[in-house]
Amino acid sequence: MAQSIRRAIDLIRRSAEHPLSLTEAADVLGVHKSTALRILQTLESARFVRRTGAGTYVLGSGLIELSELALGSMDLRQFAAAHLRALQRETSHTVHLAQLTGDEIIYIDKVDSPAFDAVKLPSRVGRAVSIYASAVGKTILAYLPSEERDRLLSPVVFERFTDTTFADHESLDAELVRIRELGWATDNGEHDAYVMCVAAPIRDSRGQVIAAASITAIEVIANLDQLKSNLPRLLETANQISCELGYTPPSAPSPDDPEDGRSIDE
Amino acid sequence: MAQSIRRAIDLIRRSAEHPLSLTEAADVLGVHKSTALRILQTLESARFVRRTGAGTYVLGSGLIELSELALGSMDLRQFAAAHLRALQRETSHTVHLAQLTGDEIIYIDKVDSPAFDAVKLPSRVGRAVSIYASAVGKTILAYLPSEERDRLLSPVVFERFTDTTFADHESLDAELVRIRELGWATDNGEHDAYVMCVAAPIRDSRGQVIAAASITAIEVIANLDQLKSNLPRLLETANQISCELGYTPPSAPSPDDPEDGRSIDE
DNA sequence: GTCTACATTGCACATATTGCAACGCAAGCG
DNA sequence: CGCTTGCGTTGCAATATGTGCAATGTAGAC
Numbered sequence: 071m072a073q074s075i076r077r078a079i080d081l082i083r084r085s086a087e088h089p090l091s092l093t094e095a096a097d098v099l100g101v102h103k104s105t106a107l108r109i110l111q112t113l114e115s116a117r118f119v120r121r122t123g124a125g126t127y128v129l130g131s132g133l134i135e136l137s138e139l140a141l142g143s144m145d146l147r148q149f150a151a152a153h154l155r156a157l158q159r160e161t162s163h164t165v166h167l168a169q170l171t172g173d174e175i176i177y178i179d180k181v182d183s184p185a186f187d188a189v190k191l192p193s194r195v196g197r198a199v200s201i202y203a204s205a206v207g208k209t210i211l212a213y214l215p216s217e218e219r220d221r222l223l224s225p226v227v228f229e230r231f232t233d234t235t236f237a238d239h240e241s242l243d244a245e246l247v248r249i250r251e252l253g254w255a256t257d258n259g260e261h262d263a264y265v266m267c268v269a270a271p272i273r274d275s276r277g278q279v280i281a282a283a284s285i286t287a288i289e290v291i292a293n294l295d296q297l298k299s300n301l302p303r304l305l306e307t308a309n310q311i312s313c314e315l316g317y318t319p320p321s322a323p324s325p326d327d328p329e330d331g332r333s334i335d336e
Numbered sequence: 337m338a339q340s341i342r343r344a345i346d347l348i349r350r351s352a353e354h355p356l357s358l359t360e361a362a363d364v365l366g367v368h369k370s371t372a373l374r375i376l377q378t379l380e381s382a383r384f385v386r387r388t389g390a391g392t393y394v395l396g397s398g399l400i401e402l403s404e405l406a407l408g409s410m411d412l413r414q415f416a417a418a419h420l421r422a423l424q425r426e427t428s429h430t431v432h433l434a435q436l437t438g439d440e441i442i443y444i445d446k447v448d449s450p451a452f453d454a455v456k457l458p459s460r461v462g463r464a465v466s467i468y469a470s471a472v473g474k475t476i477l478a479y480l481p482s483e484e485r486d487r488l489l490s491p492v493v494f495e496r497f498t499d500t501t502f503a504d505h506e507s508l509d510a511e512l513v514r515i516r517e518l519g520w521a522t523d524n525g526e527h528d529a530y531v532m533c534v535a536a537p538i539r540d541s542r543g544q545v546i547a548a549a550s551i552t553a554i555e556v557i558a559n560l561d562q563l564k565s566n567l568p569r570l571l572e573t574a575n576q577i578s579c580e581l582g583y584t585p586p587s588a589p590s591p592d593d594p595e596d597g598r599s600i601d602e
Numbered sequence: 603g604t605c606t607a608c609a610t611t612g613c614a615c616a617t618a619t620t621g622c623a624a625c626g627c628a629a630g631c632g
Numbered sequence: 633c634g635c636t637t638g639c640g641t642t643g644c645a646a647t648a649t650g651t652g653c654a655a656t657g658t659a660g661a662c
Contacts, residue, residue: 072378134462152421196400
């Protein structure tokens with residue numbers, strides 16, 4: 071389709087994985103060294119890659135800047151960061167923040183458990199997450215205006231990843247109703263049998279759900295019931311983030327200070 | 337040099353800034369629409385850009401993933417994140433984390449003050465920072481082995497950004513000695529006259545300084561003396577992060593541990 | 603000193619990329 | 633309704649663009 075661009079992309083990918091010498095770059099592309107050189111020089115001029123002192127090429131700062139530009143414009147991430155990290159510390163589970171962007175739901179932050187870094191989850195910031203087979207996906211879906219929801223689901227071909235996947239419109243719709251009633255969602259190994267999640271919605275100033283925060287654990291660490299014990303803390307965190315975005319919770323029970331509806335217990 | 341790759345990069349850049357229609361893309365490149373289309377399709381296949389429902393192109397998750405891969409491999413960032421956010425909350429100033437990468441010093445994290453978001457600082461994650469006209473730059477420089485320091489400074493052409501810039505080897509060397517004596521650095525508007533910083537070094541398990549954390553404010557918010565009042569908290573934070581990286585403080589006035597005979601003068 | 607191994611430059615060739623023109627498709631409007 | 637307008641898409645021929653080769657430059661090993 072566009073050969074040289076493909077090659078450039080390939081080199082970017084490789085250089086992100088490990089430092090790349092020119093000869094190595096030429097080899098992986100199957101081209102002459104001079105060709106690889108010119109591609110790398112072009113990428114370097116945009117700081118997409120950077121030359122190390124050793125003459126190898128590694129991912130450059132230009133790319134990082136760009137993605138920060140894209141992610142950073144989502145102020146949500148800034149506002150949420152500290153809360154998510156506190157939540158991680160207190161629950162000791164991995165915490166995710168996902169947002170609806172265009173027509174997919176993307177992880178925009180992830181806080182790993184520093185202790186259990188042996189078991190890294192496959193999720194990654196920037197990656198899209200299943201819209202119907204994840205706690206965050208279902209949470210956002212549940213609170214979307216129905217026409218939006220239909221738009222997102224229309225191109226979806228349901229796939230039954232595991233026994234618990236909601237793999238058709240009917241059962242998914244029922245699940246979404248349940249989520250709206252509870253105010254939170256779970257993922258009972260619906261995408262990967264051994265991965266459990268609970269998620270809660272995050273609202274913007276208009277009250278619209280635009281994102282979701284989740285706590286994740288693999289089954290050997292905690293089962294779903296154990297995860298649910300963190301629900302009050304998760305919901306509190308999600309509320310705090312919503313408040314920072316300008317959300318005013320609907321009519322606090324105590325009507326004297328609507329500003330500070332951060333509630334329940336702390 | 338490599339025309340089509342340049343064009344592709346240009347489109348990536350633009351799409352990061354705001355959604356791009358095909359016609360718009362063709363216009364900014366000054367090429368035919370079909371050409372722009374093919375470039376965008378190629379980028380889309382690598383998920384460097386993504387088509388929105390409206391048919392416009394925006395930055396895709398592939399790029400974000402890549403940069404996260406690069407940033408994430410710096411475990412430092414993960415370890416530091418929570419501490420930096422706590423520091424930000426307590427001082428209410430903007431907090432930066434910068435790391436020596438290759439031969440430049442790059443911001444790898446930034447915590448904005450949510451309150452004063454009116455005054456956004458020009459710094460950005462992924463962007464290189466002046467090596468001699470910034471608190472973090474000077475901090476890292478100060479503790480670098482001298483041959484490394486020379487290597488980094490050799491290509492530098494000094495530029496006097498403001499009245500306070502250390503714009504020659506002599507005065508910079510004196511400043512670095514001062515920094516080593518104090519254990520922290522300041523930036524008294526040395527790059528931008530109205531931007532003040534204090535910075536502290538972060539050490540890895542071998543005791544080597546690999547990064548620096550800083551607190552920043554613009555002059556109208558706080559002058560340098562006011563910033564300095566946060567020094568104890570900043571130094572504490574830097575130490576905490578160092579500890580998470582496996583650093584064992586030389587602690588003890590007990591002089592029996594020859595392992596850490598560095599610092600002071602080298 | 604010569605020898606490798608590697609990066610880099612200049613140039614002729616041909617391939618991949620380009621622009622064009624025609625087409626499809628939807629929206630706007632008399 | 634049917635015309636127009638604006639947009640994205642496809643096929644194809646021309647050539648500008650990117651390519652490989654061979655020669656040169658550079659650094660380190662022996």
